[in-house]
Amino acid sequence: xxxxxxxxxxxxxxxxxxxxxxxxxxxxxxxxxxxxxxxxxxxxxxxxxxxxxxxxxxxxxxxxxxxxxxxxxxxxxxxxxxxxxxxxxxxxxxxxxxxxxxxxxxxxxxxxxxxxxxxxxxxxxxxxxxxxxxxxxxxxxxxxxxxxxxxxxxxxxxxxxxxxxxxxxxxxxxxxxxxxxxxxxxxxxxxxxxxxxxxxxxxxxxxxxx
Numbered sequence: 105x106x107x108x109x110x111x112x113x114x115x116x117x118x119x120x121x122x123x124x125x126x127x128x129x130x131x132x133x134x135x136x137x138x139x140x141x142x143x144x145x146x147x148x149x150x151x152x153x154x155x156x157x158x159x160x161x162x163x164x165x166x167x168x169x170x171x172x173x174x175x176x177x178x179x180x181x182x183x184x185x186x187x188x189x190x191x192x193x194x195x196x197x198x199x200x201x202x203x204x205x206x207x208x209x210x211x212x213x214x215x216x217x218x219x220x221x222x223x224x225x226x227x228x229x230x231x232x233x234x235x236x237x238x239x240x241x242x243x244x245x246x247x248x249x250x251x252x253x254x255x256x257x258x259x260x261x262x263x264x265x266x267x268x269x270x271x272x273x274x275x276x277x278x279x280x281x282x283x284x285x286x287x288x289x290x291x292x293x294x295x296x297x298x299x300x301x302x303x304x305x306x307x308x309x310x311x312x313x314x
Contacts, residue, residue, distance in 0.1 A: 105236065105254060107172055107210055108142065109135050111152040114162060121165040129162055130172035130210035130236075133197040142176065156201050163202050170208035171195050171232075179211045180218040187223050192230045207233045214238020214254070224250055242272050 106113050106129045113129055120127050134140065137155045145151060154162075163169050173179065173190040174197070182190065191209065198206045209227060211219040214237045227235060240253025247253075260266040268274055 105130060105170075105210065107212075107214075107238070108132060108176070109154040109159070109172075111154050111158065113154060114158050117162045117165055117167055121167070126167070128168040128170050128208060129159075130170040130208075131159060131194075131198060132172040132174065132176040132212070133194045134175045160202060163204065168208070169198060169202055169204075169206065170210055171198060171206055172210050173212055176212045178213055178218055179223060180213075180215075180220055184222075184226075187220075188226060191223060191227055191232075195230055195232065205231070209235040210254075211235055211237065219251065221251075 106116065106127065109129075109131045117127065117129070131154070135142075135153050136159060138153060140153065141150065159169060171191070171194040174194045175190065177186065177190045179187055179190065195206045195209075209232050216237075216239065219235070219237070234250055234252060236252045236254050238254050238256070241255050243252055260269065
């Protein structure tokens with residue numbers, strides 16, 4: 105998945121299409137075709153936003169386009185009226201430009217406190233199948249599917265590191281090392297997030313628990 109609407113998403117989409125790899129691009133509609141700059145980018149070299157023609161190009165390549173609200177709003181800190189506008193209007197705008205149903209919402213910032221579960225009925229009424237966060241790791245059987253977790257894709261030192269990481273093994277391994285007071289290697293290249301439950305379970309196992 106790709107969030108926001110940076111123009112470099114288009115060449116990424118073309119490479120993915122060349123290799124037959126699926127992806128979803130989550131778009132904040134108020135930024136498309138504008139010079140709007142995200143607050144965290146203001147002191148950086150300007151990164152252009154996608155135009156609507158480019159968003160349609162990605163859709164024609166076979167990729168799913170999802171909502172990232174209208175203004176990249178923090179849905180954990182808005183009123184009910186603002187939440188409705190951000191969630192409902194963004195979907196309608198995307199569907200008007202794409203001529204296709206929008207199924208998924210990625211709520212901006214993606215943290216635990218950046219989305220209120222109070223908005224889930226509104227999301228379902230708007231016609232979304234679900235939404236995704238930006239924390240929590242992997243999707244496992246039996247999980248709550250209303251808000252799916254995601255795992256940040258940062259740099260990896262080798263293909264083996266990536267393959268082991270994708271099994272979920274590294275989260276347990278690192279949790280065990282932390283419980284033992286040991287340092288964790290590849291601090292800057294391998295994501296360190298794991299659920300509190302995973303850490304607690306790992307520590308319990310290290311102590312001989314069940």
